Amino acid sequence: MYVVGEEEIEAVAEVIRSGRLFRYGVGDRCDTFEQRYAAYLDVPHCALTASGTYGLAAALIGLGVGPGHEVLVPAHTYMATATAVLAAGAIPVIVDVDESLTMDPAAVDDAVGPRTRALIPVHMWGTAAHLDALGEIARRRELLVIEDACQGVGGGYEGRRFGAIGDAAGFSFNYYKNMTAGEGGAVVVRDPEAFERARCAIDPCHFYWQGRSEAQKPFAGIGARPSEIMAAMLLVQLGRIDDLVAKMRQERDAILEGTQSLRALGFVPAPLHSPRWDCGAQAIFTMPSAQSARRFVEVFPAVVAGDTGRHNYTEWDQVLMRKGAHHEAMDPFRLPENQGCRSDYHKDMCARSLEIVGRTVMVATDPQHDEQDVADLVHDVGIAARVALGDSDADPAQVRRTRTIDREKFDLVDAAAPGA
Numbered sequence: 001m002y003v004v005g006e007e008e009i010e011a012v013a014e015v016i017r018s019g020r021l022f023r024y025g026v027g028d029r030c031d032t033f034e035q036r037y038a039a040y041l042d043v044p045h046c047a048l049t050a051s052g053t054y055g056l057a058a059a060l061i062g063l064g065v066g067p068g069h070e071v072l073v074p075a076h077t078y079m080a081t082a083t084a085v086l087a088a089g090a091i092p093v094i095v096d097v098d099e100s101l102t103m104d105p106a107a108v109d110d111a112v113g114p115r116t117r118a119l120i121p122v123h124m125w126g127t128a129a130h131l132d133a134l135g136e137i138a139r140r141r142e143l144l145v146i147e148d149a150c151q152g153v154g155g156g157y158e159g160r161r162f163g164a165i166g167d168a169a170g171f172s173f174n175y176y177k178n179m180t181a182g183e184g185g186a187v188v189v190r191d192p193e194a195f196e197r198a199r200c201a202i203d204p205c206h207f208y209w210q211g212r213s214e215a216q217k218p219f220a221g222i223g224a225r226p227s228e229i230m231a232a233m234l235l236v237q238l239g240r241i242d243d244l245v246a247k248m249r250q251e252r253d254a255i256l257e258g259t260q261s262l263r264a265l266g267f268v269p270a271p272l273h274s275p276r277w278d279c280g281a282q283a284i285f286t287m288p289s290a291q292s293a294r295r296f297v298e299v300f301p302a303v304v305a306g307d308t309g310r311h312n313y314t315e316w317d318q319v320l321m322r323k324g325a326h327h328e329a330m331d332p333f334r335l336p337e338n339q340g341c342r343s344d345y346h347k348d349m350c351a352r353s354l355e356i357v358g359r360t361v362m363v364a365t366d367p368q369h370d371e372q373d374v375a376d377l378v379h380d381v382g383i384a385a386r387v388a389l390g391d392s393d394a395d396p397a398q399v400r401r402t403r404t405i406d407r408e409k410f411d412l413v414d415a416a417a418p419g420a
């Protein structure tokens with residue numbers, strides 16, 4: 001959840017007044033942001049790009065993941081995690097999530113095959129993927145780890161920031177992320193040569209502006225360059241991100257604390273792998289059944305994870321249809337190198353994930369909430385949970401506030417729609 005306002009307006013106005021909207025040669029905001037964000041993450045380098053999707057694709061391209069490789073992705077993530085793999089020419093293999101809504105390490109271990117080159121743990125809804133367990137598997141099975149930190153800007157895992165732990169990472173600054181310029185993204189790649197390749201994927205012409213050593217080998221990347229306007233907004237927000245995330249985490253903790261007595265009824269917080277460090281963007285609860293989850297969101301307008309459209313593999317049309325590119329000859333699903341890769345997708349292939357997301361509800365936090373907002377929220381969540389779990393003393397009329405859900409933000413699908 002982002003906050004934007006007058007500071008961003010002023011920062012953007014300054015760029016426009018200066019007439020220096022292009023990053024190379026004239027502007028300095030993209031460079032400044034890349035340096036500050038790398039220092040913030042404690043990583044050697046970072047590059048801005050036009051989207052999180054392209055950040056992930058550039059990370060994979062940089063690391064040399066491509067035709068002939070499978071990449072493991074979780075069944076519950078925005079579809080871009082999988083389409084970025086296809087953009088690099090590799091094949092996504094979909095694996096189950098567990099109750100944390102992040103990649104299940106046991107499912108990952110089971111899914112590794114001879115063609116598997118990498119895995120993409122997603123810090124879904126701003127919570128941390130289980131990086132210790134996944135890292136151990138990656139080391140043992142000799143796999144690369146690319147963190148999808150698109151939803152995890154400002155969060156971390158056990159004392160380190162998201163993006164600083166894997167071999168590479170992608171971040172999104174789109175219209176709903178913790179820092180936003182409307183659209184935008186970033187990529188971090190630890191290895192310097194791989195980072196150079198990622199930069200080339202983002203802007204094949206960057207050598208022209210920034211120079212090229214003999215060792216650097218350019219190739220025709222598509223290009224997804226950032227603008228100075230984007231960097232100007234992000235520079236403002238980088239100064240606020242820690243405070244914003246701390247407030248969301250505090251509200252999430254208040255909701256978990258205030259609903260503790262309901263655990264015995266079956267209103268159980270989803271496991272968190274790093275609650276002190278993650279983003280706290282949602283309080284997530286695993287309920288006993290899909291029916292109870294549905295009843296909960298009727299009383300309190302929260303979100304059932306299973307209703308979040310393209311965040312569930314069953315809604316990744318292009319992937320399930322095996323349409324991996326605009327032209328058949330370039331389609332990773334048709335490349336001879338990929339014929340040994342697994343791509344036998346079907347809608348019930350990760351039935352366990354579907355069962356879990358169907359009974360998991362998410363209550364969004366908001367850094368702009370005051371104490372009373374949080375107290376009312378905790379109260380109303382409690383009423384909704386008790387109604388949903390059959391406590392006859394609880395009544396929907398006891399809910400204090402009328403709220404609405406931003407359906408677009410969660411890409412909500414009608415629960416009655418086919419495939420929902």
Ligand SMILES: Cc1ncc(COP(=O)(O)O)c(C=O)c1O
Nearest residue numbers: 051052053078080081150172174
């Ligand atoms: C988990 C995840 N991965 C990747 C992306 C892609 O980011 P973008 O929309 O900036 O391309 C998103 C964006 O919603 C996301 O949530």
